[in-house]
Amino acid sequence: MAKVNPEFAKELTKYGVDDFNACFNCGNCTATCSLSTNDSSFPREMVRYTTLGLEDELRSSLKPWECYYCGECSKECPRQANPGELMMSLRRWLTAQYDWTGLSGLLYRSLTLSIAALLLVAAGVFFFARSVNFEAETLLHTGHRFEMLAIATVFLVIFVPNLLRMWYFTVVKNGVKAPLKSYVTALSELFIHMFTQKKAKDCDEKDNFRWLEHMVLVFAYLSLLFTTVFLNWFGTESLFVVVLGYVESLLIFVITVHFVSGRIKRNKALNTFSQPSDWLFVIWLLLMGLTAFVVRLFIDLHILENNIWMYLIHLTVLAQWALIIVPFGKWTHFLYRSFGLYFVKIKAMQKS
């Protein structure tokens, strides 16, 4: 027995969509979806659950994570109910559901709050810098330490509990009792999806470039993270590391510029409806690449000492990224999607 709750539809509109109610359940979306299978069929089911407000069913579903938003369903929909964007909104909603702090939900639903949080972090960075008299040495050192600390804290305090919640909602609550062995065997699935987005290739067979672009971005981002945190890019003397950092940040910059221009031009289904969270994510990633590149350039030109404002900008972007966008914003799709597919695999193994 499931209680119908029409209010939920209104709640979900805060996460982006508003036209799924036009759906008359023809099922064209499911038929046209290249990822939907007999065993796991979407998006019609998700549209239906949303319309009726079956929150429990939605919270325990992994299907939104199986969608890579090629946009075919929205194109084929005879009622312009936009199922593709609904799947996207459900991912935002799920991210908010998994987050035990509740901050994700708040930030997704309110642009004002997001801006306020970003300003707050910027102010924090500024006041900290003033407290150390804008000393380059101290700032660079603290910046590096902050990075490591932030990664560890976000991971332990936010991601681990949130992933456990996700696991509880989607696996435990669904009554799946998988032995430890399947969790280990399925690990390969987790990493493949995390780093290659293998399934996205099936999503839009005509356009492999986007998939490639995305993968390069993921690798560039992760390795820049590694280069700055563990190889201490801003402090190193090693020519190899310096050049590596340049290449990585440049790649991030170029690809994100392309992504941003795509969202401006709305050239693809997935770029048609950009929410504030989408803009923040891609723009901050762009700024990260850009500011990191310029900071290292300033270091190599030996002008950073006299232009410490540049590093402050970078540090602000970095802090906002690490404290807001990564733990509570769109960044998390990197984790949830790959874990989602990991859990799907475990469930499938259990079934067979």
Next chain:
Amino acid sequence: MRQRIGVYICHCGGNISDYVDVEELSKMFHEEDGVVVSKDVMFACADSNQKAMVEDIQKYNLDAIVVASCSPKLHLHTFRAVAGRAGLNPNNYVQVNIREQCSWPHSDRPREATVKAAGLIRAGINRVAYSEALDSIEIEVKKAVMVIGAGISGMKAAIDLARAGNEVYLVEKDYFVGGHIAQQEKLFMTGQSGKEIVKKLYDEIKTYKNITVFTGATIGKVTGSLGSFNIEIKVKPRYINGKMDKQSVKRVMDDCPVTVRDAFNEGLTTRKAIYKNYPEALPDVPVVDMGALRDHPDFLEKHKAVINPNEQEETIALLAGSVLVTTGFDNYEPKEGEFGYQQIPNVITLPQLNRLMELSPEKLVYNGKEIKSVAFIYCVGSRQKKGDNKYCSRQCCTSTMYTALQLKEKYGKIQNYHLYRDIRTYGKQEILYDRASKQGDLFFKYEEKEMPTVEMNGKTITLKVKDYLTSKKEMEIAPDLVVLVTGMVARADAPHISELFKIPIGNDRFFNEIHPKLKPVETVIKGVYIGGTCQGPKNVSESVQSSLAGASKITALLKSGTVMGDPVVARVDADVCTWCGKCAEVCDYTAIREIVTEAGKHIAGVNRGVCTGCGICAPVCPVNAIEVAKYTDHEIEAMIDGFAAAVEISEEKASAVSEEKEDFVAAHMREYPQIWKDILDTLDTEKKTIPEVADILKIAPEMVTWHLMTMNKYGVVSPAGTNEKEEYYYYKMK
């Protein structure tokens, strides 16, 4: 007896002659008694052959003809017309079907097909020998029409009939005109008020001197037939002194102490025992509910100037040439307990909700509770696999969508739930479905085998539905109001009307037309037409369309003052008939009654205007005094004899049809038909493909293909290789 008979046996361009030896048959019937001309022809229906037939009839002074070709459905009228043009009575013509009955079904056995054809043709010849020159029956018709039922269909039809110059009697059972649409605050798709439409139509009716409206009137007795129906109507009294001014009547209404259930408001309210359905109801004269006031003699005494308790029912005899029945429908009344109806407080029907909405201008309140959510259960009383009402009521889906939109428009925040089986908002009405779903209404699909259930849980309603759109998950809804979308059923008094006018009733208990496509408003009773929802569920537009169709048919029928009837009717041999009444008993159309001849003899008399020639009377007559023209014993017996007679066709002859015949056919082909000549003309100089020929002749390529293939078969043309792209064959003259 006809002694100079012409027989024409058709090849049908090979359709018949490929299997039936038509030449042999035509030679054979040359020898037949009474046959003067016997020919086999390539296409009997061709203009040239029709001309030849006319010439033959005149040249040989033929008195009857037989054409052995295709089904009479195809060419009966063609050859009747040929007979007519040649000065023969069209009834001295018989068509024999040797295509559908011989060559096509017996293509595997040409000899037997030929034998059968011979039998059928001989039967035809024997029958035509006994055929009579029958003339059509002329019936005088009165240009007056009775329209029964003054709903929107009846009112619109009455206006059209009056405009065309007919005298119109518009008879309404209720005391006020308008029928169901008066109960609708707004009608889909235009949003017009039902009451406004009723007023507009009534005002228009009043401008026609040739329309007489009878309200509170029922049909008493019906006799007569097409052209002159004698109908008695009974007009119930209103018990109101018609001479009193409106103010005094109004005062008495206000003073009335008795209130009763208000049927017009579907029982949601009560009304005074002196009432109008609604303040603007027409005609603008209230009615006294005397049944409810009999026990209040003081009141009646006090207002005796206005109320006349002794007014009597009036019987009026009317004469109408034709009748249009537009009696409408009843709403399906759910059984007690059907989805909690009458057991759970907030379960009502759609007609009730529509009344409730009109009565609630500000807030929607029912049973003291403000309604915030409404669940509609569709198909209540319709589409029942096991129940009586198998049909779909057509208008309810759209009506519900429109109501759902109105709910939201009028009362703001209302959540609608639709529990449907299939949505049938056909045609332009689909827009309403679209709008309803876009305004946030929720739809659930249920199946008849797993019906939704309505329960009362404390103070709230729990509606459970197995939703086929959510993989049959059981859903729970808690609406404030459950609305049963009830369908249309035939009126309770439909059997009464059916009995009076002898209109057949279908399994669905609605009136039956003759043919849903070809005779959609005609009944088997000549002169009686049906329109609107008495025929079956329709929406307002469709109802008006059908009643106007009926009005047009009637206008055309009565226009000249006379109607020509088919002469194939029953007739009585006055010398033999002893009037036992058996024929009258079995006659479905009451066409037979007892008459007295000039000689004073009691015999059966047939009303030729009513008789349909069905023939049911003939076999029941114990003294064989009654028969149907064209189906006399002589004709039928002669046919049987003819068919049973031995046919001599040798094995070789039948199989020798082939080569010899093809030469013959090829020789004759050139003479016929025109299209072949045209095709041959195009092939005169050089070979051509089918599309090229079609292009030159400006006719469809399929047509060219069909004829060219036949021409090829008979060796008139032959293929001459393909074109360059190897798409089409070239054809050339042989």
